[in-house]
Amino acid sequence: MAIYKTEKGWRADFSFKDGTGKYRKKSKRGFRTKKEAEAWIAEYSVSHSSPNLKKGSQLLFSDYFAEYTELRFGAGLKESSRESWISTKDHIVNVYFKGLTLDQITRNTYQTFLNHYSQGLRRASVVKRHQIIKQVIMQAFHDGLIQIDPTYGVTIPGSESKSAEEKFIQVDEFNKLIDYIESSEKLVKWNTSFMIYLVALSGLRAGEALALTRSDVNVDEHTITVSKTKQRSGVSTAPKTKSSMRTLVMPARFFENYQTFVSAKTKWNDRLELFDGRITSDQNNIWLKKVEKQLHFENIVSLHGLRHSHVSYLLSKGVDINYASKRLGHSNTMITQKVYAHLLREKQESEELKTLNILDKI
Known part of the structure; x- marks a missing residue:
């Protein structure tokens, strides 16, 4: 597996064994970003039954979140909404999910994050952050990069709002x-x-x-x-x-x-x-x-x-x-x-x- 920059964008090479045991090589070029090349390799490896590669194992959640955030900004967001997304990326994703790939975020991982983050916060504040992160994870799920939605069925902790x-x-x-x-x-x-x-x-x-x-x-x-x-x-x-x-x-x-x-x-x-x-x-x-x-x-x-x-x-x-x-x-x-x-x-x-x-x- 190799990813490198060319004059016309990014190129990805993927080597695998075919049904006869012989090594084969699949290449694709013209990707606009390195992350697109990584996503292609992750998807191609799964379709060819590579035992040690999964679609979400090649993408850091922080990178995927950042790229999705840019897409959201490009679609037009109010300044206040932009600030919420940036704050979530800087103070939550880059802290609680640092170094984790998409497939490493399990329900247990996500619930543990919620339990720690909610300490001293109102439940309504936790829900706001959860909704942003869930939106990105659901996008990865629908893109086929992960097999389950780790946010499904989680409990949102936090103290109750004032009466x-x-x-x-x-x-x-x-x-x-x-x-x-x-x-x-x-x-x-x-x-x-x-x-x-x-x-x-x-x-x-x-x-x-x-x-x-x-x-x-x-x-x-x-x-x-x-x-x-x-x-x-x-x-x-x-x-x-x-x-x-x-x-x-x-x-x-x-x-x-x-x-x-x-x-x-x-x-x-x-x-x-x-x-x-x-x-x-x-x-x-x-x-x-x-x-x-x-x-x-x-x-x-x-x-x-x-x-x-x-x-x-x-x-x-x-x-x-x-x-x-x-x-x-x-x-x-x-x-x-x-x-x-x-x-x-x-x-x-x-x-x-x-x-x-x-x-x-x-």
């Missing part, structure tokens, strides 16, 4: 957090705390807040326009969905503090981004959780949980769910109803009591 009630802070805690920031000029001027203040009053996604520029904030009209979102690569792209393109009205109290925040900044980047090109909300989450513990909040939530809390607050005050859904940038109200089902049930129970009281007085 719906645990994803929000209480109404009084919501007010306390806003008051805590507003009462300190230092916190109003600081990028980290002002962004938390912004999310609390707007319900923006973290990426949408990070991508905001001065031109997105209309002080005269008291609005913020959402037209982009920040990716971990540092690139600002179109928002998650078409409905995410929106203009939000903001309270007067926000703009009073916004003017203080803007006036305190002595340096801006070329795009005039409010938060100086920051690409993640990690620092915000660390500070927010620290403050929540300091203020003795019942639930400790992330910046995304603060977005949930924003809508929770609005719904508790009787704001219509259709408006709340548009403010969040959801593509339809069904998404909003699913996320905030427990709040809507509470509201329904409250409305039922009102109805009974009205009918009892007839």
Whole structure:
């Protein structure tokens, strides 16, 4: 078996014994990549009953994953999806599957990976990575490179997600957090705390807040326009969905503090981004959780949980769910109803009591 580069691509030579015991040689050239040549040899060896070669034994899973990823990118993927694939390749495939060929990934191997990777993670996070890896393995299975699907029937471990009630802070805690920031000029001027203040009053996604520029904030009209979102690569792209393109009205109290925040900044980047090109909300989450513990909040939530809390607050005050859904940038109200089902049930129970009281007085 030999694979080498020629002027017209890659060439593969495969030697084998025929039925009479004589050695034969099969060659093929013109492969675009070395991996294509390796795949051809693997397939040809199986068809000629070579006892020590299998289709998947010549291909490292990491190489196959990388090649499949490039094909996916070529077909067009959103920036956020590209980041998920790259992260899976760098932090999972190249770590947990390092040096393994396709045929060496058995169900036991794969389940062992899931058990180790899931330590300290939510099950939902493990599922996201599993779905990407499974997609590549299934492609190898359908290509005939492996004889079984090692992801079939595996158990996805990981801790359960928070209950719906645990994803929000209480109404009084919501007010306390806003008051805590507003009462300190230092916190109003600081990028980290002002962004938390912004999310609390707007319900923006973290990426949408990070991508905001001065031109997105209309002080005269008291609005913020959402037209982009920040990716971990540092690139600002179109928002998650078409409905995410929106203009939000903001309270007067926000703009009073916004003017203080803007006036305190002595340096801006070329795009005039409010938060100086920051690409993640990690620092915000660390500070927010620290403050929540300091203020003795019942639930400790992330910046995304603060977005949930924003809508929770609005719904508790009787704001219509259709408006709340548009403010969040959801593509339809069904998404909003699913996320905030427990709040809507509470509201329904409250409305039922009102109805009974009205009918009892007839």
